[in-house]
Amino acid sequence: MKTEELTTIEHLSNFLEGTQAVAFTISSDKDKRYRWLQKELVRFDYLSLNKPDKGIVIRYLLKVSGYSRQQLTRLIAQYRKTGRLSRQQRTTAGFKRRYTDRDIRLLAEMDERHDTPCGHAIKKLCERAYQVFGQSDYETLAGISVSHLYNLRQSNAYQRQRRTFEKTRPKSSTIGERRKPCSNGQPGYIRIDTVHQGDLDKQKGVYHINAVDEVTQFEVVCCVERISERYLIPALEQLLETFPFMVQGFHSDNGSEYINRKVAKLLEKLRIEFTKSRPRHSNDNALAESKNGAVVRKLFGYEHIPQRWAPQINAFNHEYLNPYLNYHRPVFFQQQPRMPRASSARPMPTPI
The missing domain is CATH 1.10.10 (Arc Repressor Mutant, subunit A)
Structure with missing residues (x-):
């Protein structure tokens, strides 16, 4: 059965309910589709139908034509006004460019x-x-x-x-004092640095935080997943509590993980002096750098360690590594040479 054989509203209702098989094909040409819609509206005398029957005709036209409800409503309004359907599409080349x-x-x-x-x-x-x-x-x-x-x-x-490039303009930070720390032979002045445990397939590894006291060589190693504030601040609080003496100085390089307001606020709260390395003075933080290679790299190596293992590594450091470094592993560092005592004996006469 074809759509031409649907002659009554009852036939359309059965077709919409799926109880009557109908074969239909609609041309992809828009002009032919408009003519078919107009023919169907005339054939069922759409304008003289009551409201329920009009709804059945609209559902039928929606199903067969593939138009949206809004488009079909506009076409029916055009048919009601003019008695026919005609395309009024106007294709333009768009706005004319003023600046070529x-x-x-x-x-x-x-x-x-x-x-x-x-x-x-x-x-x-x-x-x-x-x-x-x-x-x-x-x-x-x-x-x-x-x-x-x-x-x-x-x-x-x-x-x-024409393509132009501008160099990055450096901006000085007021956080921390740019100078070499001066401990005056007193413990509590620590040097700190971060060691990254490699990348793999664009995935970052864990980060080791290595802090060493300048005088006593007391060393604390922590491990975090990332060096953001969420992970770094708790690690720094744990690190400062681990030192057996009061921390008086905190020296780091110019990395953004330490030179930020959160770390500065934490150190200011604890009344800890905050210093940072000077440009072209690589020895300012050489103590922490040397411990990175002699301790952290020697133990954990250079291979990638996924970030999910950071809590387990940090627990290992707290329970085993830090006690071993500070109580069992010999540490050699420079001491002040002892001055010879003055002798009370008379000097021997110089032979002639």
Whole structure:
């Protein structure tokens, strides 16, 4: 049975309920589909039907035509108003470009000649080129706005013509004092550094935090998953509590894991002096660097260790590694040489 054999509302209802098999094909051509819709509306005398029957006809047209409910509603409104369905599609080429690639190249050349001044300056230069010096090529650019001038600078045509790079501008941090720590022979001045346990398939490994006292060589090693504030602050609190004496100084390199407000707030709360390494002075934190190789790398190696093992490694360090380093492993460090005692005996006479 074909759609032409559906002649009554009852036939349409049975078709929608799926109790009647109907073979139908709708052309992909939009004009033919519009003509088919108009033919069906005329065949069932849609305008004279009551509301329930109109609903059945609409459901039938939705199922067969494949149009959305909104589109079909607009088409029925057009049929009710004009008595026919006709396509009113208008294809346009879009908005006409005001500033062409030629104008963008002129802008790039002007920027290159004047070393890329600000937008207001380059706008005035384009105006002078056209109004004062009579260069008709700059007629369009003479009326450009400053904001749209920056848009043209970001376009692909401009970037192909001229691409500029700026060096990273260093910004000094007021956190910590940039100097070498001075312990004056007293314990409690620690040097600290971070050791990363390798990458694997773009996945970061664990991080070891190694802290060494400058005078007594007392060493504490902790392990964290990441060096973010969430993991680092608890590790630092555990590290400071492990030292058997009061920590008075905290010296690190210029890594962002230590040079931040959270760490500075923690050290300020404990009244600990915060210092950081100076530029071109690699020996400022050499003590911690040497312990990284002699202790951490020698024990854990250089291979990747997944971050999920950080809690187990940290527990191992707290229970076994730190006691071994500080109570069982010999540590050699420089001591002040003893001055010879003054002799009370008379000096021997020099032989003649």
